[in-house]
Amino acid sequence: MTSFGGAYHDGQQLLELLAVVSECSDEESAAYAAVERAARALDAEVAAVVIDDEVVAVVGFPVGRVPADDLVAVANRELDNVDVPGVGRCRAIAADWGGGRPGHLVLARWGEQGFSVEERNIVRGMARLLELALTMLRTLQAEHEMRERSERQAAENAELLASLQQRQRLLEHLFDVQRAISRRRPLPQVLDMIAAAARQLLGDGAVGLWLRDDSDPQRITLVAGAGLAVDTELETPSMPLAEAGTVGAAIMSGGVVVCEDDSADGIASMAAPVHDSGTITGGLVVLAERPGRVYAPPEVQMLQSFAEHVSLALTDANTVDRMHQAFHDSVTGLASRSLFLDRLSHQLELTGHGGSRVALLFIDLDRFKAINDTLGHAAGDTLLTITADRIVAQLRDSDVAARFGGDEFAVMLQNVSTPVDAAKVADRILRGLHEPMRIAGRQLQVNASIGITLSTHGMTDPAALVRRADIAMYRAKRNGRGRYDVFADEMLLAFTDDP
Structure with a gap:
């Protein structure tokens, strides 16, 4: 692979x-x-x-x-x-x-x-x-034992039934969270789901998830919650870690912290740390709704289960994000050169085993440097972003577009039969790019030169295909820019003979 x-x-x-x-x-x-x-x-x-x-x-x-x-x-x-x-x-x-x-x-x-x-x-x-799974199985075993005792003790039936129903709701909520994580739902949505489930099952006034600030690890920021006095979509409360009470203590100690105030108006709370790839990055805190609240051991375990699922969601989302950043261009969001060549190599292997041909379009913007130098790099980045969007708009879901660097782009078209099919896509891209772009308060028109080549039987080297498309692109520039040319073998000889 x-x-x-x-x-x-x-x-x-x-x-x-x-x-x-x-x-x-x-x-x-x-x-x-x-x-x-x-x-x-x-x-x-x-x-x-x-x-x-x-x-x-x-x-x-x-x-x-x-x-x-x-x-x-x-x-x-x-x-x-x-x-x-x-x-x-x-x-x-x-x-x-x-x-x-x-x-x-x-x-x-x-x-x-x-x-x-x-x-x-x-x-x-x-x-x-594994700890989470064993804890959940141990809980289920305990429920089974409680069910057997309930058959012998009729007086405990009502209390036991309520406990089993709560545990069942816990498992249902955790299953929903696991499914949301596996389906890659947006991280804020998953975190809000966990906070809402914790509040519902624990029957408390509020639940909040606090994470360390990237710029200052000694401060934490509220990123999700349920039953809070603030709207996390509109406000982002932040506070020093040392002044964060129960949740701050859980983050600094690395374990569950339970605070049960026995005073008449005291409000109890408990918090558990959450992790990203094994590192403590924040805490999940529960605030009691009424004075005199006492948290039983099963409720502490329940909070730990929710905190573990927060950790799983953070680790998965950040792993996917780091992978995306490593293999995608930071300006346009398109595939990076390395990812594109990797995908191209894989597709060439498939075509070598009897699949259809692959077409490669190599795109170079005409006179991009002049625009970049005149209007500045911010305007140049905007131009590149608009260009990427217009290229992708002409492609199928199975096609792959990439930024190779500077003002160069590449497109891989799968299941192409003839150069005519690739030329139709190139023509649409040229027309789309020629439409005026609103950049830095100006209406700009951008042309591009495109080189087209198709894979041949037995071709497995992506660099060879890229070189042919590059040569065809230079031929298009020499022939007047703002056009495309299809690679032919005589181009390779002419390109080699050029001084």
């Missing part, structure tokens, strides 16, 4: 682990499913779950030959390697989780390099998700 495909695959590992363990019915099967998924995702020889200094699930060792003491030592940071039969000494790492039943996710892999920083972050994320 391509490099972009590999980066995208890594970004999906946490969601895939969550999907696998969510299908399990008990803690044991969830632990085994998690170690199998973790080992496969990171190409590890060994994966294990250690809880209370006991190996509860492991893959990578023959039956009866599991070095439990060594795995526990790795979990406790006393060893950084284990011996694997048939493989040898493997480098090992562990990621921990806390909560009511702390544990460790241990992985070992053969090789000199060990685990990269990105892989360690993935392992930490997997450990947090």
Whole structure:
């Protein structure tokens, strides 16, 4: 697979682990499913779950030959390697989780390099998700036990039913949140969904999500909430972290903080930290609606579950955003040169196995430098953005447009039969670009020169296709600009002979 495909695959590992363990019915099967998924995702020889200094699930060792003491030592940071039969000494790492039943996710892999920083972050994320899954399964098991007791104790039926209904609502809300994350709903929408669900289930007055400011980590800003006196879409309250009360204490301590004021008018609150890729980036806080509120342990666990889902949403959204920034042009939003060549290479591989031809359009704006120098770089960026929008407007969803740099653009057309088909697209692009553009208070008309080439049977080198389109584009410039030319083999000879 391509490099972009590999980066995208890594970004999906946490969601895939969550999907696998969510299908399990008990803690044991969830632990085994998690170690199998973790080992496969990171190409590890060994994966294990250690809880209370006991190996509860492991893959990578023959039956009866599991070095439990060594795995526990790795979990406790006393060893950084284990011996694997048939493989040898493997480098090992562990990621921990806390909560009511702390544990460790241990992985070992053969090789000199060990685990990269990105892989360690993935392992930490997997450990947090496994903790969430085990906590939820433990809660479900507790509900089952409560249901059995209710059959023996009729007097507790009403209270037990209410508890089960609340837990069911929790699972339904968490499922809705997980589905919204997996479908890549906008992050603010997901965060507001979590805040509203927390307020509804906990029955409190207000819920707020505060995140550290990017420019000043010692300040936090309200980014989502429910039942608050402010509208987060219109206002963005900010405060020093040290003065943020319960939520500030949760962020600084890294754990759940519960504040229960026993005074007549005291208002209780509790807060849990939230993470982005393993780093504490904010806190989710619940404010009581009435004085004298006391938070029971199940409610604390409920808040932790919502905070974990906030962490999952933040990590997923920011991972996707970082991937987008890495592979897209910051001015136009089009694909970057590297992403375009990656996609082109992949499409050429497909055509080499019997697929249809690929057409490449290489576009160069005529006299862009003069406009940029005269009106300034801001006007030049506006021109590039409008140009990108007009190019994309002429394409199908399956086509790919990119900015190669400066005033150069490229377009890949899939499933093209003849140069005539590509020429029709080029003609539409030229007409669209020639329409006046309102830039820096002026009406400007921009022309472009376009080179067109089509892939040939057996062609797999994207650079060769780009070179042919580039040569055709220069021919179009020489022939009067504001036009397109289709590559022919004699152009390559003429271009080579040019002084």
